[in-house]
Structures are given as C-alpha cells and as structure tokens.
Amino acid sequence: MARSNKPFPKKPVFANPVKDSPYAFTFDETEIKPQAQKGRGAVSNQASTRFERYTSVRVDDGWQHAGSETEEEPRPETQLFLDTSRSIVMRNDSPDIGFSASLNPYRGCEHGCVYCFARPSHAYLGMSPGLDFETKIFHKPNAAELLRAEFARRTYRPESILIGINTDCYQPLERKLEITRSILKVMDEHRHPCSIITKSALILRDLDILAPMAARRLVRVAVTLGTLSADIHRKLEPRAPAPQKRVATMRALSAAGIPVTIMVAPMIPAINDHEVEGLLEAAHDAGVRHAGYTVLRLPWELKQIFEEWLTAHFPDRASHVLSLLRQIYGGKLYDSAWGVRGRGTGPYAQLIGQRFRVACEKLGLNRDDKTLDHSQFRKPSKNPGQMEMFGD
Template sequence: MESDDRNISPGTKLRGRGAGSNLVGRYERHAREAMDDGWDIPHDASVLRTEVAIETPRSVLSRNTSPDIPFDRSINPYRGCEHGCVYCFARPTHAYLGLSPGLDFETRLVARPDAAKVLDRELRRKSYRPATIAIGTNTDPYQPIERDFGIMRQILSLLRDFQHPVGIVTKGALIERDIDILSELAAQGLTRVGVSLTTLNTDVARRMEPRVPGPKRRLRMIERLSAAGIQTRIMMSPVVPGLTDHEIEAVLKAGRDAGAVAASYITLRLPLEVAPLFTEWLDDHFPDRAAHVMNRVREMQGGKDYDPQWGQRMRGAGPHADLIAKRFKLAAKRLGLDRKLPPLRIDLFAPPLRRGNQMSLF
C-alpha cells in the first residue's frame, strides 16, 4: 500500500479520530504538508472515512523472543486499528507499509480474511508444537471492522477444533458475540481474556480512545465474560502518569466488582512516531497539564520520551515508576487480584481430521 495525500490542515478537528495529524513515517523520503489549493469547494474536512485493503499472508503466526512478553507467538487479524487510541505503541508498524503511523493507522486498515485457512496449514505441520497464541497484543481483533469480516470468529472456531490455547486482549465489546466459542474453550482451560481499561473518566476515554466502548461498557464486558465462565483480567494499559495514574485503585476495584479475577498494568510507552503524536494530542486536549505529563513520562524513561531497554520499557524506572508499582501491587493484593493464574493447557492439542481422511487404527 502506498500513502495517499491525506494531509490535514492545522486546526482541523476530526470527528472520532485519535491522532491529530498524518505525520510521515520514518521510512519515507518526503514530507507532506496541507495547503489551500484555491478551489472554493465545500467539503466536510472533519470526516475521514475508513478504508480497508485485503491481504493474503503466507503465515499468520508471528514469533516473538522478547524477554518482557510472556508468549512466543501471536496473530494479528488486522493491520492498523480503527479504535484510534492515540497512545497505541503499534502505530509505528504502519510505517512498514509506507503509511503514516498517524491518521493512516486508524483509517487505512488491512484485513486478512484468509487468516484461519493459513493458520490451519500452520497448525497441521508435523514440526508444530503448541503453546498459547496471543491475539490483541498489537492491534485489537475486535475493532469495528471485525463486525463485517468476522476473521476473529473464524480463528476461534479453528482453535476450538484443534483444542489449542489462546489468550485474548481487547477493548471491543464485539467479543461478546463470540462468548459461545470462548466459553467452550474456557471450560477446557484453553482461554482467558484481558480487558483493557485505562480510565473510568468517560471524557478522558472518549478523547484518548475515540472509537472504543466507554468505561462502563467495558466493565459490562467483564461481567458478561465472567458470567459465562471465562476468566477475565482487568488490564490498566497504559497508565498515563499525570493523567490517569490517580485512578489505579478505582480502576482495579471496578474491575474486581465486575468479575475480574486478576489484574496487570503497563505504563505509557511512546516509541518512534508515537511520541510526537501523543504530545500533539496533549497540547490539543489537555494544554493545562501537557508539560506536566511529559515531564513525568521522561522522568520514568531516563530523560527521554521512550527508553526501549529490556526489563523496564513496560514499567519505567525512577521514583514515580516505583510509586505506581507499589500502589498497583497493594491495590491488587487488597482486592484479591494478585493471583498467579495457571498456564493454559497444551496437552489437549489435536489437529482434527480433514474431510475425506481416514481415522488411524492406532
């Protein structure tokens, strides 16, 4: 995909979008700047519609060797995410497509309708060894376009047939559509879900995560998943110092009351193009505290917008990072959310027979 000329004039207020601009990705040789072309043609500059391209991948399993992440494989049914969370650390991946990590990331999406078919081939390889597949750790599998494509439901159906473990992270209420499959997997110890809730403040959430269900709706998701026997974790991801960190105890309590059985957090990460996008957003939406928030961020990131060092990129370092960690730990313990959940089962894995194949006698 090549980036088009979706330049946004300074000061333009876009409805339902997180990023305020379409900054050029780090691999592009030329910058683009919006200007008046002199044609007085009326149009609604505040609306930027979503476009979806189709991709047929050769593989859908992405491998990971990071010591900070407790899984070694993941699936991304979509590239880009219409939720538009301004802080999303996955935004820089759009630069690999020649697109902007800004507005392109949330308006020019890529769907993989054949993902389940490709996954079927990968899971049937004789060399394949099962381990939990993580879905939603990069872009959200239950973003709005999933309603039209249904890729996630196809993948879950396949994993149920293979009796393969899967861990899911989402902010999308569309996950409730798949409770029938998820409850079957959960009954066998093959799945659990993490619901990301960054704030209980509806106004902050709407500005920061413009196309995500509101805080109350996400708590209702936890209630419904839990009621169906699906273990659910409340995830405060990210904790934004100076903006949402005062809510740690309240968010955890709300999650526990809704039925969550565990909790985790990640502090704000601003890699590569995310840093200028986030500072631009702060200046636009919270000019009274923008400097304070970024000072806190840099204090936790060794004086920089982001420190990618293993072991601390998810938590930060320094006095304020230590304070957040202590508060979270105490609140989780008091609320009974500090449980170490058992690993999902891998011993049930069994590729189902293809149609026309004969059963083995031994």
C-alpha cells in the same frame, strides 16, 4: 502543500524573484496547526515516518483562508484493504512479555486509540501512523486457513497464542467480517490454547465458542481499560467501547466461566494514572481475578502523534505530562530496553507500580493459577475427509 527535507520554518517568507520591479511583493506563509477531529484519535497525518525522505506541512498562503473557522476539514472515511500475508503466527523472544506466539487478524485499528504502540507499524506500508492507522484497515480473510496450515506442519508444537496483541481483533469491522470468530473455531476444533486481548463488547458474540474452551482450560481473555472517565475516554480512544460497557463485558465473561484479566493500560502521568485503584476495584466487582498494567509507550513516530494530541486536548498540562514521561524513561520520552519499556524507572514509575501491587494485594488479585492446558492439541488430519482411527 510545501515539501522539504529540513524542519519547516514557522513563518517562511516568499518574495517575487523579479528585482526592482514595481510589482515585486513579499508575503508570509503560516503553518496550519491541525485540529482534533470528532471520532478520531490522532489529530493528523503529519507525523513524518522514519522511512520517508521528505515531510509535508500544510500552510495557509492567505488566498483561500485555509484553516479559518469557516473552513471545515473533510472527515477521513474508513477504508478496507486486503492483507496478503502468507503466514499468520508471529513469534518473539522478548524476555519481558508473557507470550512468544501471537496473531493479528487486522492491521490498523478503527478504535483510534491515540496511545496505540502498534501505530508505527503502518509506516512499513508507506502510510502514516496517524490518521491512516485508524482509517486504512488491512484484513486477513484467509486467517483461519493459514492457522490450520500452521497447525498441520510436521514440526509444529502447541504453545498458547495471543490473539490481538497489536490491533484489536474485535474492532468494528469484525462484526461483519468475522475473521476472529473463524480463528476461534479452528482453535476450538484442534483444542489449541489461546489468549485474547480486546476492548470490545463484541467478544460476547462468541461466548458459544469461548465458554466450552474455557471449561477445558483452553482460553483466557484480557480486557484493556485505562480510565473510567467518559471525557478522557472520548479523547484517548474515541471509537472504542465506553468504560462502563467494558466493565459489563468483564462481568459477562466472568459469569460464563472465562478467566478474565484487566489490563490497566496505559497509565499516562497526569492524565489517568490517578485511577489505578478505582479501575482495579471496578474490575474486581465485575468478577475479575487477574490484573496487569503498563505505562505509556511511545516508540518511533508515536512520540510526535502523542505530543500533537496533548497540545490539542490538554494544552494546559502538555509540558507537565512530557516532563513526567521523561522522568519515567531516564530523560527520554521512551526507552525500548527490555524490562524498561512499559514500566519505566525512577521514583514516579516505582510509585505507579507500588500502588498497583498494593491494590492487587488488597483485592486478592493474581493469586490463583491461570495456566492454559497444552496437552489436548489435535493436529489436523492430512486427509480431512478421512475419519481418525482413534477419537477422543
């Protein structure tokens, strides 16, 4: 492993420092190109973070035939870490998103979606936004207690809280840890409105909580689906549920009376953007009546991770995809400006947006109100063991 604070040359040459020696020699050291790993989205951990002074590059020195077809890389195992955050609700004042309060039971996500805009957050933990993000998962076991404490604050005023905006609150670990379920119990107990965004069919486990909340206009669910192609799905989001399973999840949620939105996301030029109409039709047939979309976002280190993924999975069109992204984001791979991120500008971005709007109009999507009710909120009692003077 070689370290440098400058870009590593493609073929660095190392020479014996002893001049005029009969044993002097030179040899080439070639950088090992990372290969896609089964069941993982990111190709490697080689994306350098904005907080690191040095970067690492794996090289083949010729001695052990590193990187040859006969040598297999060990598959990274998922590791669980404790998140000791003292607060649970995060707030933002961004004018281009439809929520101001959110919470995330987990940091990192085992679904391994290569496009996840939350990947760069792992850099704050001194970890890579690449494979580390999907193999080193932080969880908040006391999330429900933190949420109840937030509700009990004297100055607290209820506003809809979005659960799982950064990482999926129903990722595989939730099946055992049940942190999201504990959060929903607190939401239900105090009649607090919330929204959920997920890819997972595991949400159906909690219909016993969600259906009664929906009847009181206290919950809505968004299911993210960006492709109906099994092949693209395996490459983009290897551990997320299959597309047809997500469509079935939308159908089951709708049948239970829960308002469902399909998030057609992310639209990646020349990869899945041709599927806009088909995705909306599949969701509509499943009972969905609301829809949203985003174009691929590549903040910070995600640019390098996505380019690496493109080269590994779509080498024939990688340059074309990147060219279209630059057209969408004004000559750059990403523009974080409000109103531009997730939508883009220019003819290609406008075409995607127009196709989405026309399809929604044709299917009758986004016509009815989906506002949640904030008036039912019940603040936690200061003395939990004491009965309330006035009930419902």
